[in-house]
Each structure stands twice: as C-alpha cells, then as structure tokens.
Amino acid sequence: MTGGGSPRVAVLLPCYNEEAAIGETIAGFREALPAATIYVFDNNSSDRTIEVAKQAGAEVRSVMLQGKGHVVRRMFADVDADIYLMADGDMTYDPKAAPAMVAKLWDENLDMVVGTRHHEEAEAYRGGHVLGNRAFTGLLAWLFGRSFTDIFSGYRAFSRRYAKSFPALSAGFETETEMSVHALELNMPVGEVDTRYGARPEGSESKLSTFRDGWRILKTIGTLFRVEEPRAFYGTLALAIQLAALILAVPIFVTFIKTGLVPRFPTAVLVTGMTIVAILTFFAGLTLSAIKRARTEVRRLAYLAQPAPGETVSN
Secondary structure (H helix, E strand, O other): OOOOOOOOOOEEEEEEOOOOOHHHHHHHHHHOOOOOOOEEEEOOOOOHHHHHHHOOOEEEOOOOOOOOHHHOOOOOOOOOEEEEEEOOOOOEEEEHHHHHHHHHHHHOOOOOEEEEEEOHHHHHHOHHHHHHHHHHHHHHHHOOOOOOOOOOOOOOEHHHHHHHOOOOOOOOOOOOHHHHHHHHHHOOOEEEEEEEOOOOOOOOOOOHHHHHHHHHHHHHHHHHHHHEEEEHHHHHHHHHHHHHHHHHHHHHHHHHHHHOOOOOOOHHHHHHHHHHHHHHHHHHHHHHHHHHHHHHHHHHHHHHHOOOOOOOOOO
C-alpha cells in the first residue's frame, strides 16, 4: 500500500454459534493480515465460540441484541481503525483475498470494496440464493440507478469515513443491502474484488433462511426506496391512484354527455376523493424529498468529517 503511511486495519468477524469454524477463520486472517487487529463480535452464541475465539487470540466482544444488523452497528461504533474488513466467522470467505481488498481501498481512496463471491463447490451457495441475489441486484440497480455485482456479500472493506457515517438501522441479514444503498446514495467511490466462496466446515450451519430473510430484504429495499427516493415513490403512487380514478370516471362522463345526468353519484364522490388523495400524495412526495435532501446533507457532512482513505492515518 502506498501513501499516508501504514493504516490500522481491523478485521471484524460477527459470529453466532461458530465454534467449528471461528478458530480457522481467525488463523486465516492473521496469516493474510499479520498487522491487523482481529475482533470477534459474538451474538449470544450457545456453544464454545467465545472460548475458541479467545484461544485463537482474537479480541472478543459480546452483542446482546440478536441479529447481524445489531452486531454491525456495534462493530462500527466501538472499533477505531483506518480500514475495517468485515467477514463472516464461518470460513466461507477466503482470507487470502483480504490484502487485495485492503490495498485497493487504500491505494485508490475508495470507501467500500465488496468481495464478489465466486463459488466452486456446489454446497457453498444454494441455487435459490444465486437466483435471489441476481434478482435483488437487478432491482437495486433499477431503483437507484446503479448497483454492485454481489449486493449480499458479507465480505467487505470499509474506510473510516464510511464506518463512522453509516447509520446501521437494520436488525438482521438485510444489513448488507443497507450498506450498498448507503454507498449509492452518497455517491461514494467503491470497488469490487473477486473472491472465492467456499463451503462451511463440518459442524457449521447457515443461519440464513431463504424465504424469511429474502422477504425481509425485499421489505428493506422497498423501505429504502420510499425513504431515499420519496419523489419517485410517492409520484408513482399518486399517478397510479389518479389513473384508477380516471378509469372509474369514464362511464360517469359518458353518461353525463349522453343524458346530462350523474346517476352514479357514489362513484363520482369516490373519483373526487381519489383525485384529492392523488394530489396530496404527490405533494407529500415533494415535501419528503426536501426533507430527504436535508438528511442527505447531514449524512454527507458526517461522512466528510472523517479523512479520506490513503491521506492520513489515525494516531
């Protein structure tokens, strides 16, 4: 790595019942990044995860609120570093890719580098997850104009200014989606590095539920679209309501032209009400868009309050 001296690197490993894999994971990252400090954030494990992690030499912290999003919030708040490298504690992500991710972020002054997963073992990545990843990645690109190759990857390197400006509002596995949207909304410089994705070792089980967590991720994308793009969201909703009102109004106008009467008075009242709602929805979108702009300015100032990667190193 060049420029700005040697950065302090923190390897962050969120864990829940990973005693079968956490020791090997810590050893892999220690070999790949010997100067880094390795943190294990345990999320109420009922097995020997904490004991094994301490024996492997990691700094262990506990997070009582259940869910990966809560763990990420604590990791970014409690750890002080110049570069944060986050991976899962199940040894599915290749530690050998870590130096390339850290170097790319530091040398190119990026705020986030995503480890794009490529799996060679069939049991490493279920087919439904591959399809879901592609679908959600396309949806995110359609809603926000651009996206990443692998929005659900938990293998990421972050700059200090990313970590300290990320609101971390999610509770569960949808936190990776929130991370991606945060970078896209603030137009941060980002990059990707291809990395091997392997199968879990024997005794380690996935905590991800395809349908339950998929539904939560879909809701998160919808919520983020409503909050981050209110003019588009409420404008589309207002247009849909107005079109429905016009469809209902057509028979009323036809009858009125022919007879001069309005026999469907309840429908006329409904159409009038829907038109009023459409107008109010449209202006609500404009108002929320102005509020969102102010929120974005505050987030941008929090982001700019931290030094750019590769420029200065914290003491």
